[in-house]
Amino acid sequence: xxxxxxxxxxxxxxxxxxxxxxxxxxxxxxxxxxxxxxxxxxxxxxxxxxxxxxxxxxxxxxxxxxxxxxxxxxxxxxxxxxxxxxxxxxxxxxxxxxxxxxxxxxxxxxxxxxxxxxxxxxxxxxxxxxxxxxxxxxxxxxxxxxxxxxxxxxxxxxxxxxxxxxxxxxx
Numbered sequence: 180x181x182x183x184x185x186x187x188x189x190x191x192x193x194x195x196x197x198x199x200x201x202x203x204x205x206x207x208x209x210x211x212x213x214x215x216x217x218x219x220x221x222x223x224x225x226x227x228x229x230x231x232x233x234x235x236x237x238x239x240x241x242x243x244x245x246x247x248x249x250x251x252x253x254x255x256x257x258x259x260x261x262x263x264x265x266x267x268x269x270x271x272x273x274x275x276x277x278x279x280x281x282x283x284x285x286x287x288x289x290x291x292x293x294x295x296x297x298x299x300x301x302x303x304x305x306x307x308x309x310x311x312x313x314x315x316x317x318x319x320x321x322x323x324x325x326x327x328x329x330x331x332x333x334x335x336x337x338x339x340x341x342x343x344x345x346x347x348x349x350x
Contacts, residue, residue, distance in 0.1 A: 185288035185310070185334055187236035188264070188280060191244045191252065193294025196220050197321030204321070212251050219251075220321070226257040228327045235334040239264060241280060241291065243271065274299040284309075288337055290330055294318040310337055 192198050196219045203209050209218035232238065240248040240263045249260045264283045267275050273295035280291065281303055288310040291300070296313050304311040312333050314326055 184235065184237045185290060185337055186284055187232055187238045187330065188241035188284075188289060188291040188293070189238055189248075189261075190293040190295075190316075191240070191242040191248055193318030194292055194316045194322050195222075195225060195252065195256070197317075197319055199294075199318035200320070207321075210251075210255065221252070221255055222321065224324075225322060226255075228322065228324065229256055229258055232327060232330060233258075235331055236290065237262075239283070241276065241283075241293070242266070273297050276300070277303050290314065290333060292316055292322070292326065292330070 189195070197204055197207070198217065198220065203218075203220050204222075206224060207220040207222045209220055212219050229238070238258075238261050240261050242248055243266055244252070245266065246263055248263065252258070253260060264276075264279050266279050273293075274297040276293075277297070277299045280300075286309050290312040291304075292314040293300075294316045295318075296315055300313060304313050310333075312330070314329065316322060316326065
């Protein structure tokens with residue numbers, strides 16, 4: 180069934196971890212996943228929001244965290260193990276995500292939430308025939324309920340792939 184759902188590409192830093200603020204936002208908790216580095220800020224409310232999104236999307240990690248997102252974040256956010264898009268190793272420019280994202284997504288409908296959507300990402304999205312939604316996130320604020328509602332509303336507007344073309348016209 181998941182193959183019938185649109186994809187939701189999840190970045191971590193800036194989206195689930197609002198790293199750019201001077202202080203940890205209210206309702207977030209800090210986790211020392213990486214000794215000697217800045218703590219990772221996660222919001223417990225995101226667990227429910229992501230569960231709701233998981234009913235309408237097939238969620239996929241699109242982050243430099245790679246498999247570490249499943250190992251470290253999934254348990255805190257009560258997520259199942261999600262697929263991971265293979266991105267360039269080591270530090271990379273945000274525009275370098277686009278080829279890996281394009282290859283993974285193929286022709287499926289997709290929503291991509293990231294704090295570093297580039298000109299290349301926008302050009303790719305504009306050129307696609309499949310429904311595509313790019314959602315910019317402020318890296319000081321992270322994921323918000325307004326964004327979750329926007330994603331859910333967008334997904335509801337997509338054609339149901341299990342409906343025949345004739346049934347869709349009648350609806």
